[in-house]
Amino acid sequence: MATMTETPHLTLDLDAPGVRLGHLVVPKGHDYEALSLPVFSINRGEGPRLLITGGIHGDELEGPIVARRLMDWLPEAQTCGRVIIAPEINPLAVQAWTRNTPVDGKNLNRVFPGRADGSVSERIADAVSRILLPMADTVFDLHSFGPTWDFPPAVVTHPIADADLMAKTVWMAEAFKMPVTLIWEHPDRVGMLDTWAHSQGKVIAVTELGGGGVGAEALAIYEDGVRNGLIALGLVKGRSAAPTFRHQNSSRTLKKLLSDELRSPARGIFDPRSSVLDEVKQGDLIGVLHPMDSLSAGSIEIYAPSTSIVCGMRCGGYVEAGENIFYLAGTHKSSVASSE
């Protein structure tokens, strides 16, 4: 019996009008059987074409939850265009509640555009890149910070060399009206879905839907934010909401440089003395690292190196020396004229 080389394919017709449910089939490979990624599609004819992905990292469940919530009301609310939702593109990692894919140990968000003959993460990336991404002009990739980091509700973009695409991307990100829009200077961008989407000329809004535990109040903010994005694109009618987060009702655009990452001075347990969105001054005590192997080592106080805003902070996990424990940020002075 000959082994046919399967190619990734859909079990639903995205061109059919109305609501469709099905799967994106990722073929089996040398390391794992075929996977069926759930896919939801609404085709309301002419208009914007949007792809929403969730669950690229398995310990970021806010994205799949918000994506499932959208499916409840989008059939009533969407007036034009096409929306494809793939709420859980890495089911192996989601089921294991791990960032990386357990079968091959790879970070799915570092292997785009993937390889048809690669390991399972690379085959997922290949299927998403070849089958779903070409169907869309705009992508919402729903991340969060996972259980070991606290983070405010945010939409993030990395700096993009193409000024026009950067302007469109910042406009899209700010349209979510999340408490934070963040320009994120990142040391390691090869293989990210957003890097690949940029190379294809697409606008991609990467959300960071908080961190730590998943809770009802925060999920309502995330859902509002994604709905604001759909309204801005014209897919849904209505007025955008400005969510209240930690008693603040404002959105701001921040910038995190590589130098805004603070690393742990030792191994031990991190004790936060500040909270996300705190505005801290140079010299403020913002955390303590407790070495635990011996108490005579003493605790190490961590001070803000400059006046800045606490954007992300460890909230779980044992910390090794040199691991990031803080992402600070500053106010971003946009060089882009507001296009709203």
Place this chain on the structure above:
Amino acid sequence: MATMTETPHLTLDLDAPGVRLGHLVVPKGHDYEALSLPVFSINRGEGPRLLITGGIHGDELEGPIVARRLMDWLPEAQTCGRVIIAPEINPLAVQAWTRNTPVDGKNLNRVFPGRADGSVSERIADAVSRILLPMADTVFDLHSFGPTWDFPPAVVTHPIADADLMAKTVWMAEAFKMPVTLIWEHPDRVGMLDTWAHSQGKVIAVTELGGGGVGAEALAIYEDGVRNGLIALGLVKGRSAAPTFRHQNSSRTLKKLLSDELRSPARGIFDPRSSVLDEVKQGDLIGVLHPMDSLSAGSIEIYAPSTSIVCGMRCGGYVEAGENIFYLAGTHKSSVASSE
């Protein structure tokens, strides 16, 4: 060369006056080398004798953090008696950020009083039971609910058959003035540290210092609660604080029965629609379970089976069918006259 059978021992003298630092040495066994558990001791002479333990489960870091914070101010604040603090009694689990000990896969809080010739968890339990526990009349064992559950700041006790010990235990628990004191009916109590401590006639306050991510605001509440416990025992002078949690400034005593545990109707992702300490009525929507393997399965709504208070709720992790997703609770009508 003869192999000496080592016995657990301390590298510090608990009878020496003042502050001492050292280790509790857990001998090596067939599965792992010797462990040195950090120990801090203050001896201020006559008075109550208190043991504080943290890190019995490795993914509950609030306990070790609060224990380390106590060490900063207790030398100035403690006026009499003895306090022994072992902030991290399961370093293998803490370093791995896992509930169970990674070497033997055991839950340290199910193997008390342990075995000298057992696996590493059993050897830790044996060392704590034989060396530390006899030094104390009262124990504070600092738990929290870990990254996959949300929970309010609480002190918990299981029902105790001995009415006098139960009354003393509830008095001690309520003295923390945490938002919740909880009488917890538990199906699986063999081998717990508190069960063993009860059998030795000791009063033990088991804290549950929240759940989900570790944050500065919540840690301040936990630290206040433990300080209130020290004040009630007479070890520290001062007025107890009544911490504000979720805009409420009150403490209440609740009771969770075995029938107050709600299990997931399917495997998938849990979407909370209520928050801890919400008072819910029979029939209220409190959560949704999203099966993810196929979207055509549809989401399953979860309703409150009776009027109750949401005490604990999943906030992370993929959920299997039959796993607990809610701990509800009702108001406890104390049969014990207030002894405060």
